Amino acid sequence: MALSFDELDFGPPDYKEMLPPILERNYGKWKYHEEIEPGVYKHVSESGEEVYTVRAGQPKFIASETVLKLCDLADKYANGYLRFTSRHSVEFILDNKDNVEPLKKDLAELGFPVGGTGRTVRSIVACTGWVHCHTPATDSPGLQKALMDELYDYFVSEKLPTRLTIAVSGCLNMCGAVHCSDIAILGVHRRPPKVIDEVVSKACEIPSMIAACPTYAIKPKMIKKEDGTTLRSISIDGEKCMYCGICYGLCPGTPIADPKNDGVSIWVGGKISNTRGGPAFSRLAVPFIPNNPPRWPEVVETVKKIIDAWASDAKPDERMGEWIERIGWAEFFERTGIEFTHKHIDDYIFNIRDMNAGARVKGRELKKFS
Numbered sequence: 001m002a003l004s005f006d007e008l009d010f011g012p013p014d015y016k017e018m019l020p021p022i023l024e025r026n027y028g029k030w031k032y033h034e035e036i037e038p039g040v041y042k043h044v045s046e047s048g049e050e051v052y053t054v055r056a057g058q059p060k061f062i063a064s065e066t067v068l069k070l071c072d073l074a075d076k077y078a079n080g081y082l083r084f085t086s087r088h089s090v091e092f093i094l095d096n097k098d099n100v101e102p103l104k105k106d107l108a109e110l111g112f113p114v115g116g117t118g119r120t121v122r123s124i125v126a127c128t129g130w131v132h133c134h135t136p137a138t139d140s141p142g143l144q145k146a147l148m149d150e151l152y153d154y155f156v157s158e159k160l161p162t163r164l165t166i167a168v169s170g171c172l173n174m175c176g177a178v179h180c181s182d183i184a185i186l187g188v189h190r191r192p193p194k195v196i197d198e199v200v201s202k203a204c205e206i207p208s209m210i211a212a213c214p215t216y217a218i219k220p221k222m223i224k225k226e227d228g229t230t231l232r233s234i235s236i237d238g239e240k241c242m243y244c245g246i247c248y249g250l251c252p253g254t255p256i257a258d259p260k261n262d263g264v265s266i267w268v269g270g271k272i273s274n275t276r277g278g279p280a281f282s283r284l285a286v287p288f289i290p291n292n293p294p295r296w297p298e299v300v301e302t303v304k305k306i307i308d309a310w311a312s313d314a315k316p317d318e319r320m321g322e323w324i325e326r327i328g329w330a331e332f333f334e335r336t337g338i339e340f341t342h343k344h345i346d347d348y349i350f351n352i353r354d355m356n357a358g359a360r361v362k363g364r365e366l367k368k369f370s
């Protein structure tokens, strides 16, 4: 029997099916809202009803047992409703002001800090990292934990000029929303994948690998063996490869992880909101810091330096990128003590969009490389 469109199980369900009743009743009728304290918001409806939102930070991974404990709190204080935000927070929507303090106390006992609204750092977004993914150059949840331990005060109290968003992605596939965060920490590979011919010839679909490579860096290769037989494999053009790891997703014969050459880069100034200058992508601040697990002290120290420089000089409501635009990039490097190197200059000749940006490049440089 054919299923109707509504019965098919794909895509998210309509969010309106899951709204707490008080939100459903007052949908589109909000008069005003205010922040009571970091992590607690009050919304007042035209009908006079009041809603209290309590936001708590959470790590990247939580056990199902912990989810059940959070559900118990939702049953006790929020009529059975809670939601997990895309920035790794958990929110409870309360229709009774008297439940705010007991909920905060119970969350504290579970180890969940309340905060992350107003002029605070938000929960750090992280992708799955070393444990669950095949292409990471660094461990996002580990970095998230090391950073948040250092920035905890900025989460629970309002000491910053405005909101600060931080994200960590283990590689340039960017599952961790790094391109639109004030500070983005991005794992980088610095070598193309290794090719293990025996594995490629036995376990991999070579045409699919060639088609999947975004920079056409993969070519087929035939190897003549001493016994007269041939082996079908591939070669990778290191000049073209951008270390995305997509080929490794298709073929276990092209591993990209490299303990010596993998590490972390730091990008700054991204934002997604339309306020003032509009949305912006992050730009490179630090090209490479070697991995130093489990606490990545060099990365934490550099991020702290960037935040301190911004927090001590930015005007109220001035996001990281807006502050940098105002003082200038030269001044940013000066104030943070980060070294400006040739690696900050985009010279990747296979990025046609960037290399076509100037007449000089079009006329001379592209010809040189063609």
Ligand code: SF4
Pocket: 127, 128, 129, 133, 134, 135, 136, 137, 140, 169, 170, 171, 172, 173, 174, 175, 176
């Ligand atoms: S960003 Fe990279 S390392 Fe992280 S989950 Fe995505 S593909 Fe894996």
Ligand code: SF4
Pocket: 192, 193, 212, 213, 214, 215, 216, 217, 218, 236, 240, 241, 242, 243, 244, 245, 246, 247, 248, 256
């Ligand atoms: S890592 Fe990415 S760019 Fe490099 S060869 Fe594999 S698919 Fe192509």
